[in-house]
Amino acid sequence: MDINDIIKPENKVYSKSPLLTDNIMHYCPGCTHGVVHKILAEVIGEMGIQDKTIGISPVGCAVLAYNYIDIDWEQAAHGRAPALATAAKRLNPDKYVFTYQGDGDLASIGTAEIIHACNRGENIVVIFINNAIYGMTGGQMAPTTLLGQVTATTPYGRKAELNGFPLKITELVAQLEGTCFVTRQSAQNPAAVRKAKKAVRKAFENSMMNKGTSFVEFVGTCNSGWKMTPVKANQWMEENMFPFYPLGDIKDR
Amino acid sequence: MAEKILMKGNEAIAYGAIRYGCDGYFGYPITPQSEVMETLMAEKPWETTGMVVLQAESETSSINMLYGGACTGKKVMTSSSSPGISLMCEGMSYLAGAELPCLIVNVMRGGPGLGTIQPSQSDYFQCVKGGGHGDYKMIVLAPASAQDMYDFVDKAFELAFKYRTPAMILSDGVIGQMMEKVELRPIKPRRTAEEIDAQCEWACTGRKSGRKKHMITSLALEAPVQEAANIRLQEKYKEIEEKEALFATYRTEDAEYLLVAFGSMSRLSESVVDLARENGIKMGLLRPITLFPYPKQALESLIPQLKSIASVELNSGQMVEDIRLIVNGRVPVYHFGRMGGMIPSPEEIYEAFVKTINR
Amino acid sequence: MKEEIIIAGFGGQGVLSMGKILAYSGIMQDQEVTWMPSYGPEMRGGTANVTVILSDKKISSPILSKYDTAIILNQQSMDKFEDLVKPGGLLIYDPNGITKHPQRKDINVCSISAADESALMGNTKAFNMIVLGAFLKKKPIVTLENVVKGLKKSIPPRHHHLIPMNEQAIRVGMEKLKDINVL
Numbered sequence: 001m002d003i004n005d006i007i008k009p010e011n012k013v014y015s016k017s018p019l020l021t022d023n024i025m026h027y028c029p030g031c032t033h034g035v036v037h038k039i040l041a042e043v044i045g046e047m048g049i050q051d052k053t054i055g056i057s058p059v060g061c062a063v064l065a066y067n068y069i070d071i072d073w074e075q076a077a078h079g080r081a082p083a084l085a086t087a088a089k090r091l092n093p094d095k096y097v098f099t100y101q102g103d104g105d106l107a108s109i110g111t112a113e114i115i116h117a118c119n120r121g122e123n124i125v126v127i128f129i130n131n132a133i134y135g136m137t138g139g140q141m142a143p144t145t146l147l148g149q150v151t152a153t154t155p156y157g158r159k160a161e162l163n164g165f166p167l168k169i170t171e172l173v174a175q176l177e178g179t180c181f182v183t184r185q186s187a188q189n190p191a192a193v194r195k196a197k198k199a200v201r202k203a204f205e206n207s208m209m210n211k212g213t214s215f216v217e218f219v220g221t222c223n224s225g226w227k228m229t230p231v232k233a234n235q236w237m238e239e240n241m242f243p244f245y246p247l248g249d250i251k252d253r
Numbered sequence: 254m255a256e257k258i259l260m261k262g263n264e265a266i267a268y269g270a271i272r273y274g275c276d277g278y279f280g281y282p283i284t285p286q287s288e289v290m291e292t293l294m295a296e297k298p299w300e301t302t303g304m305v306v307l308q309a310e311s312e313t314s315s316i317n318m319l320y321g322g323a324c325t326g327k328k329v330m331t332s333s334s335s336p337g338i339s340l341m342c343e344g345m346s347y348l349a350g351a352e353l354p355c356l357i358v359n360v361m362r363g364g365p366g367l368g369t370i371q372p373s374q375s376d377y378f379q380c381v382k383g384g385g386h387g388d389y390k391m392i393v394l395a396p397a398s399a400q401d402m403y404d405f406v407d408k409a410f411e412l413a414f415k416y417r418t419p420a421m422i423l424s425d426g427v428i429g430q431m432m433e434k435v436e437l438r439p440i441k442p443r444r445t446a447e448e449i450d451a452q453c454e455w456a457c458t459g460r461k462s463g464r465k466k467h468m469i470t471s472l473a474l475e476a477p478v479q480e481a482a483n484i485r486l487q488e489k490y491k492e493i494e495e496k497e498a499l500f501a502t503y504r505t506e507d508a509e510y511l512l513v514a515f516g517s518m519s520r521l522s523e524s525v526v527d528l529a530r531e532n533g534i535k536m537g538l539l540r541p542i543t544l545f546p547y548p549k550q551a552l553e554s555l556i557p558q559l560k561s562i563a564s565v566e567l568n569s570g571q572m573v574e575d576i577r578l579i580v581n582g583r584v585p586v587y588h589f590g591r592m593g594g595m596i597p598s599p600e601e602i603y604e605a606f607v608k609t610i611n612r
Numbered sequence: 613m614k615e616e617i618i619i620a621g622f623g624g625q626g627v628l629s630m631g632k633i634l635a636y637s638g639i640m641q642d643q644e645v646t647w648m649p650s651y652g653p654e655m656r657g658g659t660a661n662v663t664v665i666l667s668d669k670k671i672s673s674p675i676l677s678k679y680d681t682a683i684i685l686n687q688q689s690m691d692k693f694e695d696l697v698k699p700g701g702l703l704i705y706d707p708n709g710i711t712k713h714p715q716r717k718d719i720n721v722c723s724i725s726a727a728d729e730s731a732l733m734g735n736t737k738a739f740n741m742i743v744l745g746a747f748l749k750k751k752p753i754v755t756l757e758n759v760v761k762g763l764k765k766s767i768p769p770r771h772h773h774l775i776p777m778n779e780q781a782i783r784v785g786m787e788k789l790k791d792i793n794v795l
Contacts, residue, residue, distance in 0.1 A: 050459075050460055051459045051460055051461050051462060052459040053459060053460075054324075054325070054457050054458075054459065056321070057470075063472060064472075066466075066468040066470065067468075070460065070466050071459075071460050071466055072457035072458065072459055072460050072466055072467045072468075073457065073466065073467070073468045073469070073470075074320070074321060074324040074457055074469050074470075075351075075468065075469060075470035075471070075472060076317065076320070076321075077317060077320070077343060077344060077347045080313070080314070080317035080320070080344070083309070083313075083314040083315075083317035083318045083320075083321060084317055084318065084320055084321025084324070085321060086307070086309075086314075086318055086321065087277060087279060087305075087307075087318035087319070087320075087321035087322035087327075087329065088321040088322060088324065088325055088457070090277065090305045090307065090322075091276055091277050091305055091322045091325055091327045091329070092325050092327075092458070095325075095458075095459055112310055112311060112313070112314065113310070113313075113314055113317070115310075116309075116310035116314065257639055258765075259632065259635055259636050259639055259645065259647070259765070259766065284651075285651055370651070426651070427648065427674065427675065430648070430649055430651045431646055431647065431648045431649075431674050432632065432635060432645075432646070432647035432648075433645065433646050433647070433674075434639045434644070434645060517674075517675075520671075520672055520673050520674060520675075521672070521673040521675055523672035523673065524672040524673035527672065596675050598673075598675060598676065598677030599672075599673050599675075599677070600677050600678075601677070
């Protein structure tokens with residue numbers, strides 16, 4: 001059997017979502033962003049809403065998300081994506097509007113914007129990637145960095161008395177009346193990806209039901225920032241992140 | 254004839270927004286401009302024109318809501334006063350960098366810091382020179398009456414969309430708080446989705462099949478790409494300078510002495526001109542209506558007949574620097590101003606002027 | 613015609629609304645008007661003042677250093693504005709609460725006991741309209757008819773039933789105004 005037998009259409013078992021562009025991703029091998037992008041592209045494509053979806057990309061590693069998913073994108077200033085999404089959705093209620101934000105963007109500099117957008121119950125989707133570190137700027141402490149975790153700005157490990165505590169922003173927004181669906185997911189294996197995709201789809205469906213804000217956290221890895229192989233990073237995440245950031249739905253109404 | 258209504262400059266902004274087809278207002282309360290959002294909330298335009306009005310959690314959010322809405326091709330605006338404008342400067346830089354049309358109203362108060370709620374023009378440098386980081390300008394209109402506040406909402410949106418750039422109405426506490434009669438000129442309805450698509454082919458309105466995705470960003474990681482963007486912006490500003498400068502003159506035909514003043518100070522300066530003329534001094538006034546683009550040609554054409562120029566400003570001397578750049582030493586250029594929310598009387602300005610000619 | 617007026621008193625006396633009604637009356641007879649308040653914390657319980665200009669021509673400066681008329685409703689305002697009336701100009705004041713009466717001989721001084729008269733009318737809210745009546749008696753720059761039209765424009769429709777009371781208060785002010793000879 002030669003290669004031409006293998007690539008026959010009837011032998012095809014998987015193809016990438018047509019909404020994923022052919023641009024080569026700048027993400028590091030092993031990074032969670034690529035998988036979450038794939039989930040988003042598949043959900044938007046399967047729902048057939050690419051002509052009425054507006055994505056808001058953050059500042060951070062995902063700033064270039066607009067290069068990878070073939071929809072209209074607004075690129076926000078650091079932390080402000082929920083403010084952009086608020087106006088985009090209120091002015092265009094027939095559109096699906098989502099933000100895509102990392103932990104520095106959403107849980108540090110953009111805390112006010114995310115809290116108030118969620119509190120107003122904006123009918124948007126928030127995709128929150130929590131990898132407990134600043135990836136783009138070179139591995140500094142994030143608000144979600146675990147106690148003891150070594151980063152470029154916590155070279156001796158995060159200490160509560162110096163740096164405060166890791167911020168469970170997802171539990172925090174679940175307290176707000178404006179949120180309708182708050183869940184914490186991961187994407188480190190096929191089972192997790194399948195589960196997460198269902199959550200993302202539910203979040204997008206919610207945004208046309210006038211129910212309020214849907215918030216999907218992904219606990220993810222940053223193997224470059226963590227200075228680990230992808231496999232080791234996944235293992236470290238399961239052993240250290242999951243106990244502090246437990247997976248599952250926190251709120252669903 | 255259209256109805257004439259007594260209203261504050263701030264209220265005129267709100268009525269201008271509703272009647273000139275604004276799609277969304279996002280703001281945060283601050284004295285002396287809070288009547289803008291208060292009037293909008295009382296008028297409930299979402300029930301009539303469909304305009305969205307939202308009290309944001311901060312000025313930072315307000316300006317970024319403008320960015321979010323402007324990306325979709327909508328006519329969006331905010332209003333604030335000096336300390337709030339400082340908070341918005343980050344967003345204004347992004348809006349300029351991403352080439353997004355929008356309207357920002359600054360009803361200036363005295364600073365620095367929390368300063369005073371009383372009128373000032375001390376944000377001239379900040380607003381006319383850009384405000385935020387990076388090499389950019391905004392179109393800046395300086396109203397001198399409540400009617401201007403109303404009319405300039407339309408004018409600012411027109412220019413903002415024509416050039417895909419943020420526009421500012423740079424007002425102050427005098428013009429914002431003063432009541433005058435305002436003629437409610439004919440309504441311009443909000444644009445339909447089709448009209449927005451036609452006017453803003455760049456807008457993020459959902460990628461229709463067959464067209465490429467729209468990405469609105471101010472990011473260019475590679476230097477040559479960023480420089481190309483900078484050059485494009487500068488060319489746009491040059492075109493704006495060539496085509497859009499607005500000004501008014503008062504008794505300049507035979508003037509030997511010229512006052513230059515914008516906004517509220519142009520109103521006071523008219524009285525100074527009258528006072529000088531009563532005393533046999535041939536004085537005139539140039540009122541820049543646009544501060545960017547600055548009416549360079551108008552000033553240039555008056556220089557040959559002048560003995561001196563005085564810039565009258567509610568600040569320590571900001572616009573006077575632009576005048577000096579244009580005049581380039583050909584005639585003396587003075588500055589008269591008060592700070593901290595203090596407003597000079599026309600007599601006070603006149604007396605200060607007389608001292609300069611007796612020097 | 614050009615009339616430059618300062619109205620000054622305590623916040624809550626209806627200083628700003630009196631100025632607004634006067635300005636609206638001017639619009640009703642097709643004049644140019646400006647209404648420039650002092651704004652800020654002093655409005656809340658402290659002193660309030662408003663500069664109103666009515667003119668047949670376009671108004672340049674809305675900020676003035678001298679006034680044709682000063683309408684003065686508390687001592688602080690008397691201290692501040694008595695000296696700023698143009699020679700030959702008019703000063704109207706309510707003696708209620710005034711400890712230092714006007715001293716100038718080069719201006720016309722009148723008093724109106726608006727606080728007392730409004731109490732007699734059984735409606736202290738009529739206070740500012742009584743003062744306005746006194747002013748219009750001295751300087752009939754707007755007609756009563758246009759004042760009523762201005763009232764209709766400047767107060768919400770749900771309060772329009774109060775217009776006859778306001779009209780009555782203006783008449784009381786016109787009647788009870790007293791010329792004062794400063795000795």
